[in-house]
Amino acid sequence: MGNSINSQEETQDSVPIKSLYNAIWRWHFYAGLYVIPFVLMLSITGLLQLYIGVIDGRDGEYISVTPANQIQAYSSQAQAAVQAIPDGQLVEWIGQTNATGVSVFRVKADGIQHMVGVNPYTSEVVDTWIRRDGWYDLLKEVHGTLLIGDTGDILIEIAAGFGIVLILSGLYLWWPQNKAEYRNAFVPNFSDKGRPFWKSLHMMVGFYGSIFTLLFLISGMAWTGIWGEKITQAWSTFPAEKWDNVPLSDDIHASMNHGAVKDVPWGLEQTPMPASGSDAGTLGLKQGEEINFDNIITFAREIGYKGRFHVNFPSKKAGVWTIAQDSMSNDSKDPMSDRTVHIDQYTGKILADIKFEDYSIGAKSMAISIALHEGDLGLWNIILNTVYCLSLIFLAISGIIMWWIRRPAKSSNLSAPPAMAHQPLKKGVLVLIIITSMLFPLVGLSLITVLLFDIVIIQRIPSLARAIS
Numbered sequence: 001m002g003n004s005i006n007s008q009e010e011t012q013d014s015v016p017i018k019s020l021y022n023a024i025w026r027w028h029f030y031a032g033l034y035v036i037p038f039v040l041m042l043s044i045t046g047l048l049q050l051y052i053g054v055i056d057g058r059d060g061e062y063i064s065v066t067p068a069n070q071i072q073a074y075s076s077q078a079q080a081a082v083q084a085i086p087d088g089q090l091v092e093w094i095g096q097t098n099a100t101g102v103s104v105f106r107v108k109a110d111g112i113q114h115m116v117g118v119n120p121y122t123s124e125v126v127d128t129w130i131r132r133d134g135w136y137d138l139l140k141e142v143h144g145t146l147l148i149g150d151t152g153d154i155l156i157e158i159a160a161g162f163g164i165v166l167i168l169s170g171l172y173l174w175w176p177q178n179k180a181e182y183r184n185a186f187v188p189n190f191s192d193k194g195r196p197f198w199k200s201l202h203m204m205v206g207f208y209g210s211i212f213t214l215l216f217l218i219s220g221m222a223w224t225g226i227w228g229e230k231i232t233q234a235w236s237t238f239p240a241e242k243w244d245n246v247p248l249s250d251d252i253h254a255s256m257n258h259g260a261v262k263d264v265p266w267g268l269e270q271t272p273m274p275a276s277g278s279d280a281g282t283l284g285l286k287q288g289e290e291i292n293f294d295n296i297i298t299f300a301r302e303i304g305y306k307g308r309f310h311v312n313f314p315s316k317k318a319g320v321w322t323i324a325q326d327s328m329s330n331d332s333k334d335p336m337s338d339r340t341v342h343i344d345q346y347t348g349k350i351l352a353d354i355k356f357e358d359y360s361i362g363a364k365s366m367a368i369s370i371a372l373h374e375g376d377l378g379l380w381n382i383i384l385n386t387v388y389c390l391s392l393i394f395l396a397i398s399g400i401i402m403w404w405i406r407r408p409a410k411s412s413n414l415s416a417p418p419a420m421a422h423q424p425l426k427k428g429v430l431v432l433i434i435i436t437s438m439l440f441p442l443v444g445l446s447l448i449t450v451l452l453f454d455i456v457i458i459q460r461i462p463s464l465a466r467a468i469s
Contacts, residue, residue, distance in 0.1 A: 021173070026417040028169040031162040032399050038159035039396045042220075043389040045143040050375045050385055052136045058261065058330060060104040060117045060127070061097045061308075068121035074103070074294050076123045081105035081116040084125045088114065093293070093311045097330075101308075102126050113258055132259030140260040150225055154442065157224040160217045161443025167210050167217075174203045195405040202398040209391050216388070219369035222266060226442050229270075236362025237270040243352045246280045249273040249318055253340075256312055256322065263310075265326050265338055266370060267363025274342050274351035275318040281349030291348045296321050303341070307332060314345040321345055327371040333378050335367040 056062060074093070081103075082088045088107035096103060102117040113131040118124070146152030176185045186207075189200045222228045240248055254269040262269075285291055285299050296311055300323045309325040321343040327335045335356065342352040356367060371377055375385040407415035437444020 022417060024169045024172050028166060028173060029403075029417050031165045031169065035159050035162045035166055036396045036399060038156060039163070039392050041146075042143060042156075043392040043396075045139045047386065047389045049136055049139045049143065050382065050389075052134075052139070053330075053375070054382060056134075056136070058136060059094055059131075060102060060115060060129075061094075061330060063102045063104075063117045063127055064100040065102055065119045065121065065126060067099045071120045072123040074297050075292065077103050077118045077120060078105060078293055080118050080123045080125055081107055084116050084128055085109050085114045089315075090313045091315070092313065093297075095308045095310070096120060097308050106131060132261060137259055137261060144223070144260050153225045157221060157227060157442055158446050160221045160224070161227075161440040162446070163217050164214065164440070165443070165447070167206075167214055170203075170206050171210060174207050195402055198398050198402050198405070202395060202402060205391050205398075206395055209388060209395075212384075212388050213392070215369055216373055219366060219373045221440075222366055222370075223262070227440055231441075232362065233266065233270055236267055236360045236366070238268050238354060238359060238363060240272045240274075242358065243274060246351050247275040247278050247318075249275040249316075263329055264324075265328060265340065265359075265363070266366040267359045268340060268354065274320055274344075276314065276320050276344040276346050276351075277318055278344070279347070279349075281344055281347065281351045282353075284343055284350040285348030289348065291321075291343075291345060296323065296343065299343075300341070305339070319345060320351060327367070327376050328374065330376055333376065335371045335377075338367055 078090055078093065082090060082105075085107040086109065088109040090105060091108050091113065092106035094104040094106070103120045105116045105118060107114045107116055115129050115131045116125055117127040119126050141147055144153065144156070146155065174185070176182045184200065186204070188204045189196070192200055222232050240246075249272060251273045252269065253264045253271050253273060255273070257263050257269070285295060289295055293311070293313075300309060300311070305323060305325060307325075308331045309323060310329065310331070312322040312324070314320055323341040323343070324339070325331045326338040326340075327333060338356045338359075340352070340354045341350060343349065344351055356364065359367060372381060375381045403415065407413070437447065
């Protein structure tokens with residue numbers, strides 16, 4: 001960045017700290033202390049998930065067979081899958097990704113979810129494996145919970161919220177202060193040396209990646225347990241009231257999920273499932289037509305399903321047949337083609353038909369942003385996510401390098417940007433705290449805790465203040 005900002009920072013210790021810039025810088029530093037380990041973890045696990053998904057797939061989509069002229073009856077394929085797993089119960093069918101792909105069946109036995117790849121042309125079992133038991137799924141658990149359940153989820157949600165604080169404060173620090181600084185505001189200054197050079201790169205990467213970071217943080221937070229599940233998702237979930245006079249189950253759509261990898265569109269997870277066993281619904285399978293697996297797939301294609309889609313089998317007396325296709329499950333590269341159809345297992349009537357255009361604005365936004373977040377939209381999305389994750393890793397490392405250069409030699413102190421003793425809280429910082437607290441309550445609570453700790457304890461205990469100064 002511009003030389004005036006660099007010189008301003010390098011004389012911090014001898015100049016009274018009265019500017020909003022320095023107050024924002026101090027909060028940027030504090031937020032970074034907490035966020036950097038999470039940024040590195042999320043970026044590395046995200047990259048590994050991305051490329052495991054690309055190379056190996058998530059649900060057997062890259063297992064290949066030699067195509068033939070005729071596909072065997074789907075009931076025959078299902079029978080082969082069940083026979084491969086003793087005492088197994090069919091849960092789900094996942095269609096072929098292309099002509100060389102296998103039919104994948106999820107079969108439950110003794111509480112374990114097995115996956116069975118079946119050659120659709122011969123009904124022979126090609127491969128079996130335990131679902132959600134691979135490297136992708138382990139990384140997904142680390143990415144979402146740190147392998148410590150709800151506690152990890154909360155810690156990551158706080159980190160994501162502080163990440164938003166980093167974006168807002170970083171943009172303020174980046175903002176040119178005069179005409180001379182505009183020249184270096186959008187292009188790194190490669191003539192600089194030492195800390196100014198690293199700062200110039202740090203600011204450029206942070207500025208150009210800020211929109212993507214905000215999108216990725218919000219889409220990731222939308223699946224967290226507090227801001228996501230309790231607030232955002234609850235407001236944006238699909239209203240079951242749109243299904244006229246259809247009986248509802250005690251189960252919600254999230255009951256079809258299994259493990260850390262989600263199978264159900266975000267906007268439907270909290271929506272109650274419809275229930276079979278009434279005269280409700282609209283025209284579905286033809287009257288008198290047997291309601292079985294083969295006819296369900298035939299019907300799915302008749303009503304517009306193309307390419308890869310899923311069929312969930314009824315699991316209870318009131319359970320339904322569910323036909324689903326969404327980009328989040330790698331069925332397509334177009335989130336706007338999402339569709340979920342529920343069919344009464346006794347009457348064959350359609351109980352619900354939910355398309356992308358039926359989603360709320362929040363659910364539509366999440367359908368697109370989650371697919372983007374996971375790299376599901378094609379090669380360009382994979383390249384974008386790769387560059388983005390590498391840029392986050394660079395931001396974390398360059399932040400550490402700048403701190404290391406700035407800290408006094410051989411100092412054991414934290415070397416935080418110094419605070420003005422007995423100085424009132426800057427209005428800009430207060431506004432930032434209020435806005436963030438309203439949008440993200442858990443982050444707001446953390447910010448207020450840190451603020452009180454800084455004002456009430458750190459600034460009143462000289463030895464502690466020196467340790468972090």
